[in-house]
Amino acid sequence: MGSSLSLIASVAILRSSINDFVPQEMQSFLQELAGRFTSELTMVISDSHEESKNHLFHALMMYLGSNAFSTPSVPRRITVGKNENIKALAYGLDRNCKIVDTFLGADMKWSYCSEFNSALQYEMKWYELRFHKRHASMVRSKYLPYIIEMAKIIKDQNRVVKFHTTRGGRDGWNFKGINLDHPMTFDTLAMDGNLKQKVIEDLDRFVRGKNYYRKIGKVWKRGYLLYGPPGTGKSSLIAAMANHLNFDIYSLNLSAVSSDSSLESLLLHMSNRSILVVEDIDCSVELQNRQAGDRPSDHDKTPRKPQEKAVTLSGLLNAIDGLLSCCGDERVIVFTTNFKDRIDPALLRAGRMDLHINLSYCTFSTFKQLAETYLDICNHDLFPRIEKLISEVQVSPAEVAGELMKIRNPETSLEGLCGFLECKREAGKSSAPPTSVPESLEDAPGGV
Template identity: 40%
Template sequence: MVKKWRRTISDFCHVYQFYKVPEFNENLQENHLYSKVYSYLNSLSSIENSDFTNLFTGKKSNEIILRLDRNQIISDEFLGARVCWINGEDDKDGSRSRNFVLKIRKADKRRILSLYLQHIHTVSEEIEQRNTELKLFMNIGIGIGSARWRSVSFNHPSTFENIAMEVDLKEKVKSDLESFLKGKQYYNRLGRVWKRSYLLYGTSGTGKSSFVAAMANFLDYDVYDIDLSKVVDDSDLKMLLLQTRRKSLILIEDLDRFLATKTATATVTVSGIMNFTDSILSSCVADERVMVFTVTGKELIDPAILRPGRVDVHIHFPLCDFTAFKTLASNYLGVKEHKLFSQVEGIFQNGASLSAAEIGELMIANRNSPTRALKYVINALQIDGDRRGNGRRLLLENGSRRSMSEEVGGDMSGPLCGGGGSPVVKEVRKLYGLLRIKSSRKSESYDVARD
């Protein structure tokens, strides 16, 4: 109460100037000054004196982070002058947007304003350098506010070192990404926007999503995952692009499935997707970005979407071969060499194959016994023709069930398991019974589109 009275008396005795820092500019693009002010204010010790402060857990289990709540005031001092910030919110036409309002005495404005804003910029830059955490952004439905993205921490463990892929192919992709990172002056000299686009195609379970995560970790880029079912129309898709940041990977998964099963509420057109990847707008706002599209097959995609300039690199994700299998065995089982490897290699050479996801599930279920895991993989590979689907499903069920039974005591007929008919075992059967054989590889893995 005393603090409020003191503030009221001070306001009565002085004349103030107010400066608003909105979250978005007049073009609905992110106002970078807003994010800098946000970082700066949340680093001030005076945030503890705010009337209402939010508490969050930090990266460490015992770390508590304070964040300023809406419509709260936080004070700061700079060069002997006292200023205040108000965390506000605008509501125009049913659309909400956040802002910060700087309250400064007119007598101090000319002396400190420019230096104070530069101080905020410097401190926020230092904070950003210390906080190198990547973010995964997801688009939300329209009408929830001007901000169309919500984010979570991006902590995906996939890297180019641990994904199952041909070594030569990985090196080609890494080289291509490195050239892109260093290519700003080159792209500017050519008069082209500094962006790169990739098409990842292959059946489910072949590692496309993990590869995207590895790309983001390699580039040290945030990920913007666009759910096209939540995009109202072509203009809305452009608006999402406007609100992305530099140094980001923009992802659209299962593009072919969306185009084949568009709902009545989703009116994004093929033309809209083409303009999203290659238009005047993307040329203006897509600088320093990587775009990635995933599909199960290229056959159902309009060739105009895939032309050079819109999609630069095509990467095929086939079913597992022996090289990928060895990577999986090393990652999942900690085995680099094994007496059964020669048998596995021979089966692969005869044309048999599984997806990386299927092999990975067998290895996870039998991770306590690498030999047993490899035997289950061998048996699954040996089942061929039409019988392979049903036989593999049964094999996966048995392999998973046996592994779990050994972990809890080795007896499936005990009270815990109920002779194999308990809900736990039924759920295991249901889980591993979902795995299916995927189509075999159809084309080369790496294809750089040329103008």
């Protein structure tokens, strides 16, 4: 033990003597000379680049931290932390720690270094990468771009979904947004099975389509129109989409926006990987169908003073599909309405609302999903009776869910639902027979 300490002390004294007595020029020459006889290259990635933040450095923090426990050479010291904006713990390398990452069969030897500059009162931080000279081209063209791509995926998967609104009375989003901890997912969403799968596939195809959208010269965005009677799951579908994509939600209340220029400013301040939601668009402002000559009824429109400006149809079209729409990537736009025929066709065409999703009244298939979710049953003697009743009345999934939530006992709960449906059937006998349209998904029509 004593001999080991003596050796360490001797090395430290020798190193100090070299720094004190050997000129810096000679040290640089010796380092360059030694470099000629080594097969390794060293690459330095500092925390800043040309007086601005070095994005590669911060990508490395995420990438190497996520690999800290998955490499054979686990670092001896690892940092760990968490804040309100991420879902899981974040790991990283501590100062002077090393890790070996293997990429395409080649060893990439990383070390994390830091040093406090007393003159600048600033801690300089950097990563050093050592690799064999023959891999230099691969590191530049494949490895470093791969790190940036993987860091983005890690960041996107770990970020907490935020909910932003414009309901503060000013033309701007609320400052930080609030964490959206909505429990709705596609697993718990009561929706026709085939339609649900088509929506999931369309969303997945969209998030994988960055290169395709660039290839065809289109902005990387996707529009969905959700329409149908109240209580059919439009808001629940939006929450499931946000949780599936891990996208922030920006809920836009058009009647609270004072002008077209204010609307443009709002969209410019949205983040990428986000969903813009305009609920009940036919009621927000006067954007009704010009071809049908519709005018909003007194209860549909928000009253405004004569001198007060408002968002126009032209302004909305330019905001979601004009040059402004290219100022952001990976965005989804969702409009909801109870009355599709009240919306101007210019808003509905492909490129604006690409998919039209009809969410209709509860079907027996939807009921079975609700029964499994709320009562943990897949079958029951009362199911045939409920199937017949659902085919005879117009009842929303929200109404059915409300009845199933009243009592946890399956037998009693289903009996209560049967009574509720029979009451609706009796009440509807004096009115016209129901005309229920099944849930469906349709592509938007071409340009107008």
